[in-house]
Amino acid sequence: MLRIAVPNKGVLAEAAREILQEAGYRQRRDSRELVLVDPENQVEFFYLRPRDIAVYVGQGTLDVGLTGRDLFRDAQVDGGAEEIMALGFGRSVFRLAAPVGAFSSETELSGKRIATSYDGLLSAYLERTGLDAEVVHLDGAVESSVKLGVADAIADVVETGSTLRAAGMETFGESILDSEAVMIARVGARPEGLDVLLRRLKGVLVARRWVMIDYDVRRELLEQATAVTPGLESPTISPLRDESMVAVRSMVRKADANRAMDDLYALGARGILISAIHAIRL
Numbered sequence: 711m712l713r714i715a716v717p718n719k720g721v722l723a724e725a726a727r728e729i730l731q732e733a734g735y736r737q738r739r740d741s742r743e744l745v746l747v748d749p750e751n752q753v754e755f756f757y758l759r760p761r762d763i764a765v766y767v768g769q770g771t772l773d774v775g776l777t778g779r780d781l782f783r784d785a786q787v788d789g790g791a792e793e794i795m796a797l798g799f800g801r802s803v804f805r806l807a808a809p810v811g812a813f814s815s816e817t818e819l820s821g822k823r824i825a826t827s828y829d830g831l832l833s834a835y836l837e838r839t840g841l842d843a844e845v846v847h848l849d850g851a852v853e854s855s856v857k858l859g860v861a862d863a864i865a866d867v868v869e870t871g872s873t874l875r876a877a878g879m880e881t882f883g884e885s886i887l888d889s890e891a892v893m894i895a896r897v898g899a900r901p902e903g904l905d906v907l908l909r910r911l912k913g914v915l916v917a918r919r920w921v922m923i924d925y926d927v928r929r930e931l932l933e934q935a936t937a938v939t940p941g942l943e944s945p946t947i948s949p950l951r952d953e954s955m956v957a958v959r960s961m962v963r964k965a966d967a968n969r970a971m972d973d974l975y976a977l978g979a980r981g982i983l984i985s986a987i988h989a990i991r992l
């Protein structure tokens with residue numbers, strides 16, 4: 711049975727639950743449940759703190775885990791676990807920040823104190839850049855640390871930037887790490903059931919990003935029309951009773967769907983229909 715670590719709380723927990731449910735797995739009903747067995751799919755879910763998931767997978771206690779790339783790298787279990795799939799949600803950027811106007815470049819940080827909950831990430835960055843600054847570990851709410859005098863700058867996760875703005879702070883210097891939710895696994899390990907899990911997750915990701923488009927178009931415009939909707943592999947062309955026309959069915963990126971509809975309409979296509987894809991295996 712494949713043993714999968716998933717976030718028990720925090721911003722990743724609900725999105726993790728959704729993607730696994732869409733992929734056809736059972737998920738717990740009660741947030742106090744710590745383990746859930748899904749016998750039909752031969753998997754077992756362990757609900758753990760997202761920060762700890764890299765440790766369990768890195769030590770080989772659990773086969774795979776869903777966590778944030780930043781939390782995974784911060785745990786520094788690089789030899790034990792590796793990222794095997796990016797999941798496209800829980801996006802954030804790990805950045806330096808300080809009160810507005812205090813710093814304009816990371817080079818000014820020498821000899822300064824930087825507060826963070828991600829010591830591993832920050833230390834690796836300081837080492838990489840050769841900056842000689844002191845790391846101050848805090849558990850959270852690091853935005854308050856400068857005002858309260860325990861640090862000169864912070865390094866934290868930024869999503870919308872509203873927490874920083876509210877604290878009168880701004881980012882400076884280059885971004886340290888672009889993060890999103892990822893699947894991690896023990897280095898080189900391919901336990902039974904992992905391929906199916908990854909194929910299902912990939913199916914959900916594609917189904918979220920793509921929609922199906924159907925339309926009718928005059929035969930002589932088919933080349934131009936299918937250039938607008940080339941699909942993932944090759945569009946389906948079906949004959950219509952009116953032999954001068956054909957029906958086309960193809961996948962398009964959700965983000966491009968309305969532009970494709972406009973272009974097809976301008977070309978003379980009609981009956982242009984978009985429908986959602988619920989699941990897909992490529």
Ligand SMILES: Nc1ncnc2c1ncn2[C@@H]1O[C@H](COP(=O)(O)OP(=O)(O)OP(=O)(O)O)[C@@H](O)[C@H]1O
Nearest residue numbers: 719720721761778780781800801802850867869889
């Ligand atoms: N707006 C956000 N705030 C915090 N984390 C975010 C945000 N958007 C995405 N994330 C990601 O979520 C993960 C952090 O999750 P979470 O906040 O549950 O952990 P934590 O901060 O260590 O725990 P806690 O907040 O309970 O102390 C990271 O991978 C982070 O990049």
Ligand SMILES: O=P(O)(O)OC[C@H]1O[C@H](OP(=O)(O)OP(=O)(O)O)[C@H](O)[C@@H]1O
Nearest residue numbers: 850851852866867868869870871872873
């Ligand atoms: O850019 P924003 O959209 O404002 O989001 C970023 C904020 O969210 C996180 O805090 P979290 O809620 O996890 O609390 P914590 O700092 O106590 O972990 C993070 O530490 C920032 O404070």
Ligand SMILES: [Mg+2]
Nearest residue numbers: 720721850867
């Ligand atoms: Mg947090």
